[in-house]
Amino acid sequence: MDLSVVDMAVNRVGVEHSRVALLGISFGGYFVLRATAVDDRVAAVVANSPVVDLRAYLTSFFRFDPEQMLTADEDFSIVGIDTIPDEEMPPTQKEMARSLIPPLRTAELKAMSAIPHAAMPLEATWGATGGVVAGAKPLSVLGAGRADAEATVHSSVARTAAAPAHRTPHPGLARAETSQSPPVPPRRPLWSDRRPTHRQAGHRGPPQISRRTRMDLLSAPARHRDPSCRVLLSSPTRGWQFALHVMPGGRHSYATALVNPLIAGMFVMS
Amino acid sequence: MEDGADYGGASVGEGLWAAAKIRDLGVESWPDVFAALGDHQQQEGEQRAASGHTRSAHDLYLMASNSYRAAEYFAPIEDHRHIQLELRSRDAFRAAMQLSDWSFEPLEIVVDDQRLSGYCLAPHQPRDGRVLLAVSGFDGTLEETHLQVGVAGLQRGWRVVLISGHGPMDTLRLNPQTHFVPDTERWICPWSTWP
Numbered sequence: 047m048d049l050s051v052v053d054m055a056v057n058r059v060g061v062e063h064s065r066v067a068l069l070g071i072s073f074g075g076y077f078v079l080r081a082t083a084v085d086d087r088v089a090a091v092v093a094n095s096p097v098v099d100l101r102a103y104l105t106s107f108f109r110f111d112p113e114q115m116l117t118a119d120e121d122f123s124i125v126g127i128d129t130i131p132d133e134e135m136p137p138t139q140k141e142m143a144r145s146l147i148p149p150l151r152t153a154e155l156k157a158m159s160a161i162p163h164a165a166m167p168l169e170a171t172w173g174a175t176g177g178v179v180a181g182a183k184p185l186s187v188l189g190a191g192r193a194d195a196e197a198t199v200h201s202s203v204a205r206t207a208a209a210p211a212h213r214t215p216h217p218g219l220a221r222a223e224t225s226q227s228p229p230v231p232p233r234r235p236l237w238s239d240r241r242p243t244h245r246q247a248g249h250r251g252p253p254q255i256s257r258r259t260r261m262d263l264l265s266a267p268a269r270h271r272d273p274s275c276r277v278l279l280s281s282p283t284r285g286w287q288f289a290l291h292v293m294p295g296g297r298h299s300y301a302t303a304l305v306n307p308l309i310a311g312m313f314v315m316s
Numbered sequence: 317m318e319d320g321a322d323y324g325g326a327s328v329g330e331g332l333w334a335a336a337k338i339r340d341l342g343v344e345s346w347p348d349v350f351a352a353l354g355d356h357q358q359q360e361g362e363q364r365a366a367s368g369h370t371r372s373a374h375d376l377y378l379m380a381s382n383s384y385r386a387a388e389y390f391a392p393i394e395d396h397r398h399i400q401l402e403l404r405s406r407d408a409f410r411a412a413m414q415l416s417d418w419s420f421e422p423l424e425i426v427v428d429d430q431r432l433s434g435y436c437l438a439p440h441q442p443r444d445g446r447v448l449l450a451v452s453g454f455d456g457t458l459e460e461t462h463l464q465v466g467v468a469g470l471q472r473g474w475r476v477v478l479i480s481g482h483g484p485m486d487t488l489r490l491n492p493q494t495h496f497v498p499d500t501e502r503w504i505c506p507w508s509t510w511p
Contacts, residue, residue, distance in 0.1 A: 065444070065447065066449065067448045068450075068451075068504070069449070069450040070450070070453065071452050071464060071465070072452070073453030074450075074451040077481065077500040081508070
């Protein structure tokens with residue numbers, strides 16, 4: 047990999063290496079948290095409305111989790127979408143299906159079950175930590191996270207006093223590492239609560255998405271801004287723990303990350 | 317549009333005009349309406365630039381970039397216009413940055429044989445040595461991220477490096493087979509690497 051361009055750019059603009067901040071929006075919140083967990087040169091991180099449950103996020107496009115809601119017999123492929131009448135699956139929903147089915151386009155929708163719930167292989171737990179880790183040393187607190195605060199300010203992240211990598215990892219992490227199939231973190235009731243009802247023989251597909259439902263989809267990720275929404279992350283390489291407290295309010299809307307069909311060909315979980 | 321209007325990517329009036337137009341013509345008209353708005357702004361910008369009104373040209377190019385982005389956002393992935401709108405948004409953005417108050421440099425690194433794009437921006441008198449590396453999410457673009465957080469950072473004296481990685485459209489433009497990877501530190505850490 048060619049690092050010279052960035053090295054040159056960063057040096058030329060007179061950056062202090064101790065003053066590098068990472069900011070990620072939406073799925074980018076996941077990107078930067080993960081990078082921060084393994085790179086202690088990052089002095090500050092802002093996870094703006096981060097995605098913390100990858101599969102819940104993706105299935106939210108579809109309103110239900112195909113793994114739970116579709117039997118193998120009911121599953122459909124990218125080719126089968128074209129046989130479903132528009133009355134049963136609106137064109138916009140078909141477009142989403144085309145986008146969400148993996149890029150080889152031979153797999154069917156249930157292939158999404160390969161996508162993990164946790165956004166990271168690091169241990170992620172909803173609502174179980176009670177907030178910032180006790181005694182945590184702030185990594186950086188960029189603003190108060192008020193709705194009327196500056197545009198870059200939505201979240202605060204604290205990191206424990208830098209523990210060397212050889213220290214005992216977080217118990218949850220150790221549990222995950224010793225198991226072939228890590229326990230799925232408890233999650234709130236999501237989009238899988240609704241059973242598809244408009245399904246006809248020979249035209250297998252998800253329920254019709256009404257305008258109202260689409261609005262529900264648009265507002266659903268507001269849970270990420272719920273003040274009770276907290277995530278604990280442990281870094282296996284650094285022995286760090288993160289307590290992420292997603293602040294309420296903020297100007298970023300998840301609507302910008304939704305309904306775009308540009309997912310096709312891009313998503314392969316290895 | 318909210319962030320765009322605050323930081324020069326749109327005007328409220330034109331946004332409302334587009335909304336009314338889309339309401340009249342149906343939601344399928346979204347890409348066409350915003351593309352037409354982008355064309356208008358681009359042409360206006362070129363006229364201003366030809367007349368030597370660089371500030372006005374900058375403003376119009378930036379809005380054109382954002383309008384093309386809005387058009388692309390709901391253009392179907394297999395629509396041939398999609399990549400065209402993407403590239404128009406990028407070109408208009410670069411034209412705007414050449415006329416902007418910031419120092420501007422396009423970046424590119426290669427990770428796992430994929431070309432990753434970025435932009436390095438800085439105020440002419442940075443406040444101190446701080447730098448913000450900003451990245452969008454699932455389907456954002458570098459240009460959009462500039463309007464969401466980049467301008468805000470620059471206005472406050474931050475250097476801003478907008479970055480992209482495996483998967484999103486900035487990379488799809490240059491690497492048709494790109495896809496997201498779970499271990500995102502693979503490409504973030506190279507961006508934040510320094511000697």
